[in-house]
Amino acid sequence: MSTNEFEGKYNLKSPGVKRLMREACELKEITEEYSAHPLEDNLFEWHFTIRGPPDTEFEGGIYHGRIILPSEYPMKPPNIILLTPNGRFETNTKICLSISGHHPETWQPSWSIRTALLALIAFMPTPGSGTAGSLDYTPEERKTLARKSKQWSCSLCGKPTLKDHVETATGHNATVPERKEEVLEECPEEETPAEEYFPNETPRDSPVTLSSGLASSVCIGVLIVAIIAIILRRIFLM
Numbered sequence: 001m002s003t004n005e006f007e008g009k010y011n012l013k014s015p016g017v018k019r020l021m022r023e024a025c026e027l028k029e030i031t032e033e034y035s036a037h038p039l040e041d042n043l044f045e046w047h048f049t050i051r052g053p054p055d056t057e058f059e060g061g062i063y064h065g066r067i068i069l070p071s072e073y074p075m076k077p078p079n080i081i082l083l084t085p086n087g088r089f090e091t092n093t094k095i096c097l098s099i100s101g102h103h104p105e106t107w108q109p110s111w112s113i114r115t116a117l118l119a120l121i122a123f124m125p126t127p128g129s130g131t132a133g134s135l136d137y138t139p140e141e142r143k144t145l146a147r148k149s150k151q152w153s154c155s156l157c158g159k160p161t162l163k164d165h166v167e168t169a170t171g172h173n174a175t176v177p178e179r180k181e182e183v184l185e186e187c188p189e190e191e192t193p194a195e196e197y198f199p200n201e202t203p204r205d206s207p208v209t210l211s212s213g214l215a216s217s218v219c220i221g222v223l224i225v226a227i228i229a230i231i232l233r234r235i236f237l238m
């Protein structure tokens with residue numbers, strides 16, 4: 001698979017296409033925690049693999065899924081669908097994260113597919129609380145699914161790939177990413193200027209790197225706003 005194959009197919013001047021081509025280039029380097037790549041014939045559908053976070057019910061699990069990008073990306077958020085049974089998110093369903101398609105209001109164009117994957121990993125051990133696509137399986141069921149997940153394979157990409165985990169890579173590492181320097185050299189460096197996404201607005205703050213802490217606080221922020229709205233409505237209706 002090469003991003004060059006997309007060059008004849010999409011308008012390379014479109015900010016969304018430019019962004020996705022750059023993200024595809026940057027994500028060629030497979031990490032221990034996540035990997036993602038566009039489908040060979042569709043730059044707007046990606047497949048990803050994430051590792052279950054350590055010290056959780058998902059530890060040891062390898063989870064695969066789809067990312068559907070709206071044509072307005074990065075103005076609108078990606079939709080995330082898990083394919084591997086995991087006990088936290090329904091499979092084959094667009095899941096609700098504060099960074100995903102269910103919450104366009106909290107999404108920022110400076111976030112990326114990498115941001116979405118890091119947020120997804122961070123959300124795995126949080127309570128489902130009945131949000132769209134959430135499952136509240138027991139810890140034992142989730143651990144069983146984590147073990148089984150390693151046998152799961154995708155009908156499109158085959159076996160999900162992640163760089164070997166440090167703890168399991170005994171003495172050698174067979175899947176060190178190849179040509180790291182070359183890959184990085186190929187990636188266009190320039191970030192699309194904020195003005196290009198917001199022609200009528202002043203540029204926003206520098207790109208936000210969504211750490212797991214921030215991912216939770218964004219979700220909590222959404223909850224707090226909802227609770228305040230409910231309280232205010234009650235007060236005014238009394």
Ligand SMILES: [Zn+2]
Nearest residue numbers: 047154156157
């Ligand atoms: Zn796949």
